Amino acid sequence: MIFRSIAGPAEVEHLVSLSHKREVSARWVSGLLERGESRPAWCRLAELPGGDPLAAHAFDSFSMEGPPRAVPAFVTLLGHVDHDAAVALLRGDLDGSGAEAVEARVTVYRDDSPSLAALREAQVGVLAAAGFALLVDRVQLEWSSAAPVPRPSGLLGFRPASTFPSREVVEVFAGVGDGSVDSGMVSGRSALGREGEAERRLGYATHRRHEDAWFVVGVDPAGEPVGFVQSALADGEHPILAEIGVIERYRGRRYVDELLAYGTGVLAEHGADRIASTTDVANRGMRGAFARAGYAESGSRSDFRWQRSAV
Numbered sequence: 001m002i003f004r005s006i007a008g009p010a011e012v013e014h015l016v017s018l019s020h021k022r023e024v025s026a027r028w029v030s031g032l033l034e035r036g037e038s039r040p041a042w043c044r045l046a047e048l049p050g051g052d053p054l055a056a057h058a059f060d061s062f063s064m065e066g067p068p069r070a071v072p073a074f075v076t077l078l079g080h081v082d083h084d085a086a087v088a089l090l091r092g093d094l095d096g097s098g099a100e101a102v103e104a105r106v107t108v109y110r111d112d113s114p115s116l117a118a119l120r121e122a123q124v125g126v127l128a129a130a131g132f133a134l135l136v137d138r139v140q141l142e143w144s145s146a147a148p149v150p151r152p153s154g155l156l157g158f159r160p161a162s163t164f165p166s167r168e169v170v171e172v173f174a175g176v177g178d179g180s181v182d183s184g185m186v187s188g189r190s191a192l193g194r195e196g197e198a199e200r201r202l203g204y205a206t207h208r209r210h211e212d213a214w215f216v217v218g219v220d221p222a223g224e225p226v227g228f229v230q231s232a233l234a235d236g237e238h239p240i241l242a243e244i245g246v247i248e249r250y251r252g253r254r255y256v257d258e259l260l261a262y263g264t265g266v267l268a269e270h271g272a273d274r275i276a277s278t279t280d281v282a283n284r285g286m287r288g289a290f291a292r293a294g295y296a297e298s299g300s301r302s303d304f305r306w307q308r309s310a311v
Contacts, residue, residue: 018079
């Protein structure tokens, strides 16, 4: 068995040959290489001596907080036909990566498909054997143009976040984090504190591809900020409802419905016929809000993290 990196973009098709969605995976890896978020050296294969692939994965260093990092931050499994080869390849690459932590996701759409359920189980098995721990289970959400476009009722006004002083926007983000059950906000606060977590989340929002009218603060009739919503384009082209939240003291007034209607509507007006989002499985309140806005739960996503041992 041989472990190697691809020589360059010309080998991307070979790298993704075991992928469940070869064309999608090829476009994604090619995009990472073009944007400098991955490198041929980080696109890895386990092969038989004759060249038949046994397993493949790709690391990337994308960061919404600035330029790509010098070490990998994320790994995507691209398929395998040999569990042991996939685990050995991943373990060795993690050990030699120079990274202190690497994240991964297992995403499955249309979970009623037996083949996709088996794929999920196989990928989770590889990650677990390589030392990854589960962070959170999330729900994939999708609005399509077959559903009505939700419209705000007029209960709130909407102002571009760019028109507020940055400190005020940080405080809005911090207020949304107060009492939140969102796993990312909870873990972020544990590591960075109230304001640090809000600043980091705002940094992510700022670096997403969006127009001013897509990232807004909702204000009540008195002009007080009550929350925010951001719509964006992921990977340069895919419409997403990236983030949404209501400040703790304003929850329970259905303001989330107003924000969600606005964020969906601006993308629909932009021509989106599908909009994706995610939320924690345990966040039943947010799942209910998405359902009221016409979003369907289209699949599942499990987030994992590998942490380098201190020993």
